[in-house]
Amino acid sequence: MINRILSFGIIVLILFLIDLYVFQAVRVVTQSLSPLSQRVIYILYWLIFAITSGTFVLASATRGTPPSNFQTYLASTLFIIFASKLVVVVFLMLDDVVRLGKLTFNSLSSTTPYDPSRNLFFSQLGLVVAAVPFTAFIYGMVKGAYDYRVKRVTLRFPNLPAAFDGYKMLQISDLHTGSFSSTDPLKEAVALINKQEADLVLFTGDLVNNLASEVQPHIPTLKEIKAKSAVYSVLGNHDYADYVREWPTPTAKSENLKRLKASHAEMGWDLLMNENRIIEKNGEKIAILGVENWGNKAGFPKYGRLSDAYQGTEGTPFKVLLSHDPSHWDGEINQSYKDIDLTLSGHTHGMQFGVNIPGLKWSPVQYMYKQWAGLYKKGQQHLYVNTGLGFLGYPGRVGFLPEITVFELKRA
Numbered sequence: 298m299i300n301r302i303l304s305f306g307i308i309v310l311i312l313f314l315i316d317l318y319v320f321q322a323v324r325v326v327t328q329s330l331s332p333l334s335q336r337v338i339y340i341l342y343w344l345i346f347a348i349t350s351g352t353f354v355l356a357s358a359t360r361g362t363p364p365s366n367f368q369t370y371l372a373s374t375l376f377i378i379f380a381s382k383l384v385v386v387v388f389l390m391l392d393d394v395v396r397l398g399k400l401t402f403n404s405l406s407s408t409t410p411y412d413p414s415r416n417l418f419f420s421q422l423g424l425v426v427a428a429v430p431f432t433a434f435i436y437g438m439v440k441g442a443y444d445y446r447v448k449r450v451t452l453r454f455p456n457l458p459a460a461f462d463g464y465k466m467l468q469i470s471d472l473h474t475g476s477f478s479s480t481d482p483l484k485e486a487v488a489l490i491n492k493q494e495a496d497l498v499l500f501t502g503d504l505v506n507n508l509a510s511e512v513q514p515h516i517p518t519l520k521e522i523k524a525k526s527a528v529y530s531v532l533g534n535h536d537y538a539d540y541v542r543e544w545p546t547p548t549a550k551s552e553n554l555k556r557l558k559a560s561h562a563e564m565g566w567d568l569l570m571n572e573n574r575i576i577e578k579n580g581e582k583i584a585i586l587g588v589e590n591w592g593n594k595a596g597f598p599k600y601g602r603l604s605d606a607y608q609g610t611e612g613t614p615f616k617v618l619l620s621h622d623p624s625h626w627d628g629e630i631n632q633s634y635k636d637i638d639l640t641l642s643g644h645t646h647g648m649q650f651g652v653n654i655p656g657l658k659w660s661p662v663q664y665m666y667k668q669w670a671g672l673y674k675k676g677q678q679h680l681y682v683n684t685g686l687g688f689l690g691y692p693g694r695v696g697f698l699p700e701i702t703v704f705e706l707k708r709a
Contacts, residue, residue, distance in 0.1 A: 305357065309350045312379070316346045319382045322389055322420035349375045366478040366692075373438065373691050381431040388423030392416050437650070437693030443482040444698045445489055445686070450672060452679060453709040454638055456614050458581035462708040466617070467495035467524070469701055470643025471503040471533065471685030474519075475511030476692060483518045486686060486701070491523050493703050497576075498524040500566060501643040502533025502590065502621030506689060507541050509556035520564045526576060530566040531587040532557075533621040533644060534597055535689075569619060571605040584610040586637070587619040593628030594665070603629060607637075617641065623668045626680045639704075640680045645669040647684035647697030660697065670697060 323342055327335050352375055356364070364372070392415060399411035457464075467490060477483060490498065505511040512519070522528055536557055544550050561568040569587020576583050591601030601620065610616055616637045618630065623642040630640055647653070647670045651660030662669045673680040681704070684697045 305354055308353065312350055312353070313346065315379075315382060315386065316343075318389060319385045321415060322385050322423055325415050325417055325420040326424060345375070345378060349379060369476070369690075369692050370438070373693070374435075376691075377431055377434040380434075381427040384427035384430065385423040388419050388426065389415075392419035395419075433695050434650075434691075434693065437691075437695035439693075441694035441698055442688055442692055443485070444694070445486050445701060446698045447489065447493065447701045447703060449703050449705070450681065451705045451707055452639065453707045454615065454677075455709040456638070457706055457708045458578075458583060458614055459708055460579035460581040461583055461615070461706055464497075464578075464583075464706045465493070465495045466497045466499060466704045466706065467493050467701065468499045468501060468641050468681070468683050468704065469686045470501040470621075470641075470683040471646060471687055471689075472500075472512075472519075473503055473506050473535070473685075473687035473689045474515045475506035475508065476688050477515065480515055480518050483515055486699070487518055487521050490701055491521070493701070494525070495703065496525045497585070498522055498528040499585070499617075499619055499641055500528070500530035501619050501641050501683060502531050503535045503643065503685075503687075503689075504530075504533070504560070505557065506535055507538050509538075509553050509560060512557070512560050516560060516563055519566075522564070522566075527574070528564075528566045529574065529585055529587060529619065530561055530568050531619045531621060532568070532570075532589050532600075534590045534592065537590065537598070537600070539598065569606070571602040573606050573608075573610050575610070575613060582613050583615040583617065584613040585617050585619070586610060588625075590621050591625045591629070592622040593624035594622075597622060597624075601625065603634060607634060623666060623680060623682045626668060626673070630680075631675050631678050635676070635678065638678060640678070641683065642668075642680065643683045643685055645682060645684065646689065647694075649685075649688055649691055649694045649697060651696040653696040653698075 320342060323338065327338055352372055356372060395416065396413045399413045403410040403413065469490065538550055538553050541550070558568055567574065571588050573584050573586040576585060586606040588601035588603050588606050590597070591599045591603070618637045618640045620630070620640055620642055622644045626640050626642070630637055645662050645666050648660045648662035652658070658670065660669065668680055668682055670682050670684050681702065683702050684700045686699045686701065688694060
């Protein structure tokens, strides 16, 4: 307990020192304002610091307890403000380098000394540049979180059965229904999904954040998702409720997973638990395989058993695998199962932030995952990483908007 309090104190102290440093820029920029205006700005500035510190301590003390929507938006807004302050810190440090140079020159020279006080230009520039990510992140919460986009991908395979030439598969992933405060956004998404008239709809995991109860209000909406053949789904890492710290009884966690599986069935989704389904059309076949979560990164469990899912598909000429975590592709799939033609994954969300324009695709998540958004190919095998339809943590999206992917399979 003492160590925990000490840790809180150290982090709050760091927050205070950063705020105190940035406050210098605020003072320089507002020095021409009236004393009353300055006082109001200063009070607001330090009030935000107090709220930030209190929110951090409260969130840390209740870690493992699902936050309310208010808590999520409050914490995200405060984090955005803090992250923007770090941008200001960079410019203040540049200013300090210049000031140090002036002081050094003054001490060595007998000429008229340079003014070593803080430079108005650096303070103004820091605040202006910091406004860019601040604006982007706020816009991402207001608009980006529900700005659903349909991406169309044509894939050509020489071994695709002729009967499936032009076959349309639709992928959605990472719904995280516990992050939705209303059913309306998902109703809009479902309407857009059904408009595509896909042969198959494939969901690649993370239906909830933690608890099976999170999806309950959305079952009537998600039940409306239609496909000509079927809706198949798999579990993601969040679906196992591994991030809940304490359960009321030893069996509560397993009961939670049972309820989640039942929710898939209630929505008419065929949940693939290390198993496969054979789809036949005009006497020709393709296989859809689905595994439980299998992560090749530290801390992510390997529940999936691809050997079980693969069994019985050996003679099927074309195979599609649903596996939530894209690290599975390099970790096992393209090493030991080279006849799996297409793997569909999610998990990364594109970190819900980045630059995604023609010719440039960047997100911090790329330093953690080699395959993190879009289409990848090794030999004749393909991997597609969907950046998700929902959100987690930060209730918004910048650059990598919520995605519905429509694949058209073509015979090469």
